[in-house]
Structure formats: structure tokens, C-alpha cells
């Protein structure tokens with residue numbers, strides 16, 4: 001019988017991304033296989049509160065807010081929708097935790113780990129690079145650590161997460177089918193930061 | 199390019215949104231007794247003002263919520279809908 005295996009959407013891009021990274025200026029790499037669970041529930045319901053208690057962080061109720069609980073991050077995607085990120089392989093545990101907290105109440109809990117992959121972009125040129133294809137104000141003043149936004153990067157729908165404003169470091173969470181396009185776009189946009197230019 | 203104020207995410211580029219046409223077009227309350235002419239008006243007839251138009255938008259590339267704004271069709275100036283209930287109701 002065939003052994004099931006996982007291959008990330010950017011499995012063949014490791015070399016391309018590292019070749020277009022520029023030490024000390026910009027680093028682009030995939031963070032594959034991060035567990036992702038989408039939760040939709042009435043934000044004012046007791047169930048939402050129980051989920052927060054079970055996860056260790058209340059489901060954030062401010063647009064673009066990210067709540068962190070240990071190894072989990074909970075991203076606000078909408079007033080009744082959240083994306084829970086966890087370590088590789090933790091999707092079933094996350095779902096079990098949320099479902100147990102629901103205790104039969106109405107909600108949607110879906111493993112969407114294969115829906116998107118993550119591009120991690122780090123270095124002093126990161127904001128400049130992202131703003132070539134994204135109109136959001138990424139200055140820490142308006143997009144600080146643990147803020148997220150669903151928006152468009154080079155016309156592709158993405159979720160942006162600010163991980164660190166000092167380095168700085170951002171996550172671009174992108175649909176698997178758009179991952180290679182966005183990776184190509186990022187690699188091209190980073191060319192000018194290479195040695196001897198920019 | 200218009201900057202459209204999503205009641206949840208704040209001002210975003212027009213390309214992130216889906217247009218939903220005139221706001222406050224209500225489904226007939228008694229469909230069984232609605233005349234063909236009234237159906238036609240419900241389905242196909244819309245205001246086309248030169249000036250302020252109340253319309254629906256969906257933040258398709260963002261939070262995916264529908265909301266209402268008042269847009270001046272001459273200047274494209276957009277003003278959020280002030281009725282807080284309309285702006286921040288959790289709808290699917």
C-alpha cells in the first residue's frame with residue numbers, strides 16, 4: 001500500500017527562495033505544514049467564550065488582532081471567523097480542543113492546513129518589498145506585532161501577519177495554488193536588494 | 199481608485215471589494231400575491247441618482263462582510279452608513 005506523505009506547495013522552491021534572499025537585507029523562506037484550523041462561531045455566544053478558555057486565549061474581537069496562547073496563534077479573520085495556527089501535526093488536537101469546548105453548540109470547525117502555506121519574510125527591506133504589491137500601511141505604528149490583515153499582495157489574496165517589528169519579520173499566508181506565483185513575485189521583487197544594487 | 203471604508207477592517211483599496219448595487223431593496227413580503235409588474239420592479243428596477251446613492255459592498259478580499267455606504271456618484275466621495283446597527287451587525 002502506498003504510504004501517505006506530505007509535500008508543501010513550495011517544496012521545489014527552497015533553492016529559488018534562498019538564492020533570492022540577501023544576507024542582512026531580506027530573507028524569504030517557506031514555513032510549510034503549519035497546522036491551520038478555521039473556526040466560525042457567534043462571537044457573543046457562551047461557546048465562543050468556552051473555546052477561548054480551552055485554547056488559553058480569548059478569540060480576538062478586534063479586527064486584525066492576533067491572540068497568542070503558547071504555541072498557538074489565533075487570527076481574527078472576520079467578526080465571527082478565526083484561523084488558529086499551531087505546530088506541524090497539531091491540527092487534530094486543535095480541532096478536538098475546540099469541539100470539546102463547543103459541547104454540541106453550533107459552530108464550524110474545519111481543518112484547512114492544506115489550504116494555505118506560509119512564506120516567512122525577514123530583514124530590514126521586508127516592508128519595502130511587501131509594499132511594492134500591497135497598499136496597506138505596514139509601519140509598526142499601524143501594523144504592529146501580532147496584527148494580521150486579509151488583503152492582496154500582487155493581486156493575490158493573502159493573510160499578512162506581523163511577527164516582529166524590529167527585524168522586521170512578516171508572514172504571508174497564501175493559498176497553495178497561488179504560492180508559486182507569490183514566491184516568484186517575491187523573488188523578482190527582491191532582486192534589487194542583491195549585492196551591488198539597491 | 200476608490201478608498202472604501204470597511205466597517206471592520208478600515209479603509210481599503212477598491213480592488214478588495216465586490217459591488218452589491220442599491221441598498222435596501224427588500225424581498226417582497228408576500229411573494230404569492232406579488233404582481234408580475236411588482237416582481238419586475240423588485241428584480242430589475244434600481245435608482246440611478248446623480249448624487250448620493252446608498253449602496254452595498256462586500257469586502258471580498260478581506261473580512262468578507264457586506265455593508266452599506268453612501269457614495270456620491272458624481273465625486274465618488276464615500277460616507278460610512280451611520281446607523282451602527284447596519285455597520286457592525288454580524289451577518290453571513
Ligand SMILES: [Zn+2]
Nearest residue numbers: 204207257261
Ligand atoms: Zn473588511
